[in-house]
Amino acid sequence: MIDLKQLEQSFESTATALRRRGVDETKLADLKQLFEEKKALRQKLETAQAEQNAKSRLFGEYKREGKDLSALQAEVAANKKRIAELNEALKRVEERLLNEAAAVPNLPDPDVPDGEDENDNVELKRVLEPTTFDFQPKEHWELAESNGWIDFERGVKVAKSRFSSLRGMGARLERALINYMLDFNRKRGFEEVWVPAIVNDASLYGTGQLPKFADDLFKIEGEELYLIPTAEVPLTNLYRDEILSREQLPLKMTAHTPCFRKEAGSAGRDTRGIIRQHQFDKVELVCITRPEESDRVFEEMVACASDLLTSLGLPHRHVLLCAGDMGFSAAKTIDLEVWLPGQGCYREISSVSNTRDFQARRAKIRFKDENRKNRLVHTLNGSSLAVGRTLIAIMENYQQKDGAIAVPDALKPYL
RNA sequence: CGGGGGAUGGCUGAGUGGUCGAAAGCGGCGGUCUUGAAAACCGUUGUAGCGCAAGCUACCCAGGGUUCGAAUCCCUGUCCCCCGGCCA
Structure with a gap:
C-alpha cells in the first residue's frame, strides 16, 4: 500500500x-x-x-x-x-x-529506468560467457525426454496440463539442487525456515497478491485459504502485525517450498517443457530490514543468487527492470536471467525485489527505532533460485554431444 | 468431525454496565545507593488518528446489536486449549 x-x-x-x-x-x-x-x-x-x-x-x-x-x-x-x-x-x-x-502499485525508486515492458529493461552485467558447443545444442525438453528425466504425459494425466513428473536422475537433481541452494544461502547468513504452503487471505493481502491478483491463485474450495504462489508470502507474513526490536534486524531467511500459480494470462506461452508450470519448487530469500539498510541487503541478495548461479557454472546476466515491467509490490527489481543454449537466449531464473515499506504497511510489520518510535520495516524478497528452471539450465548448459548430461561439480556431493 | 472451556497491555493475571486505557505482579527503560554489579528504593513504560499545543477520538480476538453509557450484557464469526473420533 x-x-x-x-x-x-x-x-x-x-x-x-x-x-x-x-x-x-x-x-x-x-x-x-x-x-x-x-x-x-x-x-x-x-x-x-x-x-x-x-x-x-x-x-x-x-x-x-x-x-x-x-x-x-x-x-x-x-x-x-x-x-x-x-x-x-x-x-x-x-x-x-x-x-x-489497495489497487495502486508501489512507487518505483528514482534509479529505476522508464519503460513499458521487458524491452526497456537495462542489462547491468553478464557473468560467465555463454556456453559454446561444437554441435547443435538441444532444448531441455528433448534432453529430458531422451534421458528419461521428465515424464510430461503422465504428469498431465495425474493433474492437468502444465503439470509434470520428474523421474530418476531428474528427480534426484531437483532434490540435490534444493539442498545445495539451502546450504549455500545458510552459509551467507540466511536462516533456514520451513513454512506452510497454504496461507490465508490476510497473508496474501499483506504481501500484495490480494485483492488484485486473485485470478493467479489456486484457492481451496470452501475455505479462505490459498496455495502459495511463492514462499515470499508465508515468510514475510511470519512477522505480520508484529513490532520487532532493532536488534532482531535484519532478518534474513531462506526456505524451500513448492509454488502454485494458475498462469491465467499465459495461454500459449512456454507450453513445451517445464519453463512455466502450475507447480514448481523454489528456494526463496526474504529479508526484513531497517529502512537504512535495505539497499545494502538488496545487493547482498542479488549477489547471493548470482554467486549461486556462478558456483553451478551457469552463465547469466543481471537485468534492472524498468518501471513498467516490475511487479505490483516492488520499488526496485533486478532479475537474473540464465543462458539457455538450446533456446539461444537468456531466461529469468531469479528475481530480487525491494518493496521498501509497501508490504510492511499492508502487513503492519514495524520495529522500534532508537527513539523507541514504531516505524515500518522494509521487506525484500528474491528467488534463489527457481529450482525447475535451474534444472533446465543445467540440462542445456551441461549437455554432451551424445545427449548425456554432465553434473556440475558443486552438486556432486549432493548426489 | 462430536462434546466442554477460553480469548484483557511485552508476559502472567484482576476486572460482570458509569472518570477503566484498564488493578497487581513480572519484564523493559531512567534514576538513587555501590569501586562495579546484585539487592533494595523512587520514577517511568501500549497502539493509531487529529491538533502548534492543551487535549480529543478509537482500540480489552473480529464484526454486528442492546444502552445516555460496554472490557463487562446479547448475536455471529475466527482462533486457541482440553476430552473423544480419524490420521501422516
Missing part, C-alpha cells in the same frame, strides 16, 4: 512517480480527495463522540444528585443519531478508500 499521507502532502511527486508505472493521475486525484474526505468526516465524528462521552458522564452525577434527566436524555438521543449517520458515511468512504488504495 502506498503512503496516503505522502500522496496528500506531495501529490505532484507521487503522481509523477506512479505515472511511470502507468497509473492514471485522475485516479490518484480521486484517491487524494477520498482521503481528505475521510479525514474531515472523522473529525466531525470524533467531535460528536466527545460530546456524547461528556454528556453520558453527567448521567451518573445527575442521578446521584437526584436531578431531572429528561433534557439531557433528549440532547443525547439527537446526538446519537448524528453519530450513527456520520459513522455510516465514514465507513463507506473508508471502504472505498481502502479498495482503491
